[in-house]
Amino acid sequence: MRRIDYLLIEDWVPRGATVLDLGCGDGDLLAELIEKKDVRGSGVEISPSAVEACVARGLSVYHGDLDEGLADYDDASFDVVILSFSLQQLRRPRLVVREMARVGKLAMVSFPNFAHWRTRAQLLFGGHMPISNELPYEWYDTPNIHLCTVHDFRRLCSHEGLRIEREAYLRSFEKRAAPLPLPNLRARIAVFAVSRGASAT
């Protein structure tokens, strides 16, 4: 089963675009984008074994730490910069989002929405740190250090002067996207495409 958030991003990425995938892991999304959308893509990944896996698939990948920023990358040097389900693991998420919008004409970010009602309920009624498909870790071994909500991300965009170009809300990795009222309560996964907009140019 293909991940719906990947399908969504695939759908949003223009054919033939230049794409930078931050925290690209084994390169699943990147490989799909190259195959389906004919993009010129490369990834950034911190884990040596994941970098090896990308290289083995013939992908172009940079072994590095996102939290160090994207200083080596020129302004608007990519059509699309993607951060898929890694935002919550960064030490400096605000810096990275800002850098994404500088380096990419379009920045696509997906993350688990911490304000989903089940998450809220686990904390409110269960009295323990929420665990779900999207947040599968115990509190003591989670890599997620900067969880946020749909509401929070919108606020970050507004602070950074980023324009929200597209947004989509998912109820799981498997279920197709459908219009979802009250997304901050009902979406488990949020996907945003933002840009520096007209003010930046």
Next chain:
Amino acid sequence: MADRADTSKTIGDVPVGLGDDAGNAGIVAPRTVVLAEPPDKLSLESGDRLGPITVAYETYGTLSDRCDNAILVQHALSGDAHVAGLHAPDDKRPGWWDILIGPGKALDTDKYFIICSNVIGGCGGSTGPSSIDPRTGEPYGIRFPIITVGDMVEAQALLLDHLGIERLLAVMGGSMGGMQALQWAVAHPERVHQVIAMATAARQPTQAIAFNEVGRQAIMADPDWNGGDYYGRGRPAKGLAVARMIGHITYLSDEAMREKFGRRLQDIHDYSFTFSADFQVESYLRYQGLSFTERFDANTYLYITRALDYFDMTRGGRSLSDVFRDVTARFLVMAFSSDWLHPPYQLKEIVSALRTTHKHVSYYEVESGFGHDAFLLEREKMEGVIAAFLASGARTYHFSPGKPTFRASADDAATDAGGAATDGARSSVSGPGTSATEAAGGELAAEEPAAGEPARGEGRRGLRRRWGRG
């Protein structure tokens, strides 16, 4: 080889062919060929012309019918053509990159055809300052023309022409070998499909020029250097040894030194209150310096370090991304975390320049405490990504050669395992006592202390007992 189990490693779900029980490249014959015979001398970057040129080289594996599996491996400052395998069954040490080259290894000799040649200006069988100048019948000495990394690459291009190899699946090397690999991609973009550049830079860094200059001054200050004319008399061993000691320090790291030697004393319990080699690190460096002089020519050290210092791909004021503009190769750039001769930022600079024009480039940083020499040592941390890169490149490599004729160089002089080159240059330098194994080795001669062996002496014998290979 034949009995090697077919257990190739996969990365993700991609088989990269790394065997669990990698074998040895076996016995390899050193070869030489004479190229650039007058009047077709090689035009050097300096404006001089050089010819004829003897090039010493070795090959491993078999060239495919389609000529699409050739990999050129480049050596570093003190290396030579003997990159893997043995020259004779009783050789104590294999070639300098044997950890990566052989059946089932990252450069799998069951799949790839590996070529390594000694650079011109060298003393490993190729024409260099110790060779006989055909015009005078005497060794060149410092009348040998100044050569550059670019010139080394052009000599290799002649060798490939001679072998009938039009295009390379990959060209790779570390340190100066990495510079040659980068130069190949720029000088002959149509001949290179992939580049692996390790522990290197697109221009020689200032600090490295500084260390090289100290090394050269040490050699030239040795009275035995005699303006470069020392062949047939006393060689400037003291100067060359000091140059090597300085070099060695730059190849290690603070961490490597601390772990390998600490402040440990050499077979004594207290200071001797003299200037003898009290500390293990002193004893080690003295041994490394001394043993180097037995296999390396001092003038070659001058020439090769000069070539390194002159290396600057941006010479003439071009930006690096502009230099790489017409490059078509795929790149794997590898840095080593504790390398202070070529720290990761110098490799990142290369990646950044390639990325500007959206070239295919991957960057991999090996976490290692071994300093610059890590590229010769960290087998387990390097082999996966190298094997994966080569395999992925081979998949996308569709090359139809115009002339698929590898002249298996049966006509090239296969020198005996003693390594005496046909032009006699080598024997004039190293003498009959230097075995081919001595001539192996990259920048680190990888000698380890013989455990528990008490030896304290200032002389060569004591040092050899302590640091020589068992």
